[in-house]
Amino acid sequence: MLVVAVLFCSPIFAQKSQRLTQNWEFLKGDLGGIYEAIRPVKAGNPESVPVWEQVQLPHCFNAKDAVTPDVNYYQGPGWYRTQLAISNPYKNGRTLLHFEGAGQKTKVYIYDVLVAEHVGGYDEWTADITDAVTAFRKNPLFEKQFKGKIPVEIRSDNSRDLEMIPSDLSDFNVYGGLYRYLNLVYVPQVSAEKVFATASVDAKGSLGTLKISSTLLNPDGVDTVLVKFQVKDPQGKLVASFNKEWKAFYGKKDLWETSLKHPVLWSTDNPNLYTVEMSITANGVTSVHSEKIGFRNFEFVKKGPFMLNGKRLLLRGTHRHEDHAGVAAAMTEDQIREEMELMKSMGVNFIRLGHYQQSRIVLDLCDRLGILVWEEIPWCRGGLGGESYKNQARTMLRNMVEQHYNHPSIIIWGLGNENDWPGDFSEFDQHKIREFMKELNDLSHVLDPSRKTAIRRCDFCKDIVDVYSPSIWAGWYRGIYTEYKEVSKQEFDKVDHFLHVEWGGDSHAGRHSESPDNALSLVTKGKGADERAGDASLFGGSARVSKDGDWSESYIVNLIDWHLKEQENMPWLSGAAYWPFKDFSTPVRPDNPIPYMNQKGVVERDLTKKEAFYVFQSYWTTAPMIHIYGHSWPVRWGAANEEKMVKVYANLDEVELFVNGKSLGKRKRNSQDFPAAGLRWMVTFKEGQNTIKAVGKKDGKVFTDEITQEYQTEKWDKPAKMLLEKVSEKDGIAVIQVKVLDKNNILCLDAQNYISFGITGDGTLIDDMGTARGSRKVQLGNGRAEISIKTNKGKSVASVIADGLPSAFVEINP
Known part of the structure; x- marks a missing residue:
């Protein structure tokens, strides 16, 4: 019998929960039938399926091929199998498999029985x-073949x-696999299936209200339960606190309402969290459900800014895709935490x-770190499909809100993103899209009247939702970045509630320019x-x-610098969100400097910081920081005695610059003095090595940064030739670098050739990472590129090829 999959929304499971991370096997591709997955595989048996591999969960079967330059990423079925020792401690309890997310269609079997699908x-x-x-x-096989395991x-x-969201036209991969945590959960005979804790407070923070409702997991129909809060x-x-005995109820039921005078408020600077514990006792067994809540008041002022707890707050935002070097969507909790904490440290x-909808881990971290959230369903591009398509959108909206x-x-x-983008269907009917957007908007407000709705870039639906974000990419896809404030004000005037999400541009990590703004002269204003x-x-x-x-990177820091200094003087602005925080993989950009990568992040796909990170930090943070632009720029160029600009990004009041030990004077920071908020110097470098040091003070403490x-x-x-050489080796990892030279062996510092690394022998390339230093095929940055090799304690010959240039080789010896 098929059991329809049910929701699970408890951040702390009712009683017993175990992450199922170990002892999994994976098969890429499909099977002829379920028996191919359950029959025993014997060594040397040619009739068995020999291609299962050992994996750990979470696992994405596009971990590498999403950024492999030679092929499209795999889209199809994959199988996972394991054997579980199951021992539910509760009499008449329920045993559940809780999926935190799996892509994109999932079927679950116990032996040969299909028990759920999603x-x-x-x-x-x-x-x-x-x-x-x-x-x-x-079944006799329970003990005989499976030794008491399931x-x-x-x-x-x-x-x-086509009848699923998101569309494959989307600018991100539609990944496959068990790429979020899977949990084995034991619950008593009766437990809380969903708990809704509505915490509200007036703008002054004087009176808080808490309303709690719930649904029960009670398949046996136990008729009386004791509920405590x-x-x-x-x-x-x-x-x-509160307790009451209830007759068993079905569906969502209001259980308790209370008030708190002067609750401690949740804010982005002080994310204070209350704990609500709900215990349910039935037939002498108790299950406990715990929720974290916060009391905060927010408002998008009509034709005005954003208010949090009665005070204006400029939303300083970014974006996140569930994507990471080497694992794609299958990020561990530690990796997610590192990413979110890095965002917070940027301001x-x-x-x-x-x-x-993203992992519960992300939302928990936003609660604890103080990061406000816009979360959306994946109705993204392609148009509008049929009834199954719309049902999936409705279901995912309901699930997102309730969970x-x-x-x-x-x-x-x-409610959607770029819904003005056709392509999946022969019909593109704006009226039908509007009608469905209205339906989703109404459903969202029924499910949760306390929050706002929003979409980005669909002008013919902008009047439907509470908050609208138009498309503004000043200085990248259209226009020049100095038009940003003017264009934003024009769009602001068209709607009641304006929020600018998605701005920025791509940057190839490690590529720098002495004249980064040259392309602006070509652009129509x-x-x-x-x-x-x-x-x-x-x-x-x-x-x-x-x-x-x-x-x-030189151009992008200028673009970001301008946007941030303007945002400080737009009193009507609710906020803006840079797109995105981290480079991510996408199937629609095969020709980028790193193939199949959207490179707009301020950090690379492995969280390596680009220079842009520090520009944001200099505007958005209060913890003292100082950073000279150019840590990843080993060689600058120009004529002898030509003055070059050195920029320092800092949040200190005053900075002094030293070049080769000589002071070039102090500069005071002024956010409106573009670029670098006035912390810039014109410097005459000597040929060869130059040491640059910046020194600033705050509260009597000295802060410095230094580069060579x-x-x-x-x-x-x-370009006429390539030089390939090993530049370092440590702990079995060798780093090789290619430089492109002209016929006189001079480094070609503006070379942007595509090069491809290869290897023969015992070593293996550490590639398909989607980073500038972890890609087999990549464009040069200032005439050079690097990649790492796992030597495996053996001998190898590494190679590099490029169109129109002789190949180059280097031996890697232990």
Whole structure:
């Protein structure tokens, strides 16, 4: 019998929960039938399927191929299997498999019985395997073949399907696999299935209200339950309690309402969290459910800014995709925490989770770190499909709201992204899209009247939602960055509630420029700053920096610097969110400097900081920081005695610069003095090595930063040869570097050739990472590129090839 998968929304499971990370096998591809997954595989048996591999969960079967330069990433089925020792401690309890997210269609089997299936790659759900486990224990194979363990098989499928969201036209991978945590959960006979804790407070913070409702997991129909509540403040002190005996109820039921005078408020600077514990006792067994909540008041002022707890707060935001070097979507909790803490250290107080419901771990961290959230469903591009398509959107919206309802960090439910982008269907009907957007908007407000709705870039629906973000890419896809404030004000005037999400541009990590703004002279001014069809392409169309610029870090820091200094003087602005925080993989950008990578992040796909990170930090943080631009710029160039600008990004009041031990004077920081807020010096470098040091003070403490750069005055001809050499080796990892030289062996510092690394022998390339130093095929940055090799304690020959240049080789010896 097939059991429909049910929701699971408890951040702390009812009683017993175990992450199932070990002892999994994976098969890429499909099977002829379920028996191919459950029959024993014997060594040397040619009739068995020999291609299962050992894996750990979470696991994404696009961990590497999403950025492999030679092939499209795999979209299709994959199988997982394991054997579980199941021992539910509760009499008449339920045994559940709780999926925190699996992509994109999933079927769950106990031995040969299909027990649950789910459509959608981003919401949580459970499979109740209780009855199937009981039945299999009567099977003679339970002891004979499986030694008292329960065989579990899971089919995951991310095949292309027009009648599913998100569209495969989206600018991100639609990943496959069990890429979020899977949990084995034991609950008593009766437990809380969903708990909704509505915490509200007036703008002055004088009176807080808490309303709690719940649904029960009670498949046996136990008729009487005792429900108890305890509320504890951020210091763990009990501040309210309640208990009552109820007749069993079905569906959502209001259980308790209470008030708290002057609750400790949640804010981005002080994210104070209360704890609500709900215990349910039935037939002498108690289950406990715990939620974290926060009391905060927010408002998007009509034709004005954003208010948190009665005071204006400029939303300083970014975006996140669930994607990371080497694992794709299968990020561990430690990796997610490192990423979110790095965002907070950059000064982020707002994030849009693009473009789908994300892991509960992310939302918990936003609650604890003080990061406000716009979370959205993956109705992204392609148009509007049929009834199954719309049902999936409705279901995913309901699941997202119900599963993340209690997070104080969430202020916006996003209903769609770029829904003006056709392509999946023969019909593109704006009226039908509007009608469905209205339906989703109404559903969101029914599910959660306390939060706002929003969409990005669909002008013909902008009047439907509470908050609208138009397309503004000043200085990248259209226009020049100095038009940013003017264009933003024009868009602000068109709606009641304006929030600017998605701005920025691509930068190839390690590429720098002495004249980064040159491409701006080619761009037509005054024609708007919205992205349009084909703008992401590197070919054809009107002049734009995204196509005609140098993709240097030098340009992007200027663009970001200008935007941030303008945002400080836009009193009507609710906020803006840079797109995105981290480089991520995408199938629609094969021709980028790192193939299949969107490179707009301020950190690379492995969290390596780009120079742009420090520009944000200098505007958005108060912890003292100082950073000289150019840590990843080993060689600058120009004529002898030519003055070059040195920029320092800092949040200190005053900075002094030293070049080769000589002071070039002090500069005071002024955020409106572009670039670098006035912390810039014109410097005459000597040929060869130069030492640059910046010194600043705050509260009597000294803060410094120092770099060394070479200055090259020799002019180079066109690239003629490549030099490949090993530059370091440690702990079995060798780093090799290629340099492109002209016929006179002068480094070609503006060379941007595509090069491809290879290796023969015992070593293996550490590639398919989607980073500038972890990609087999990559464009040069200032005439050079690097990659690492795992030597495996053996001998190898590494190679590099490029069109029009002789290949180069280097031996790697132990």
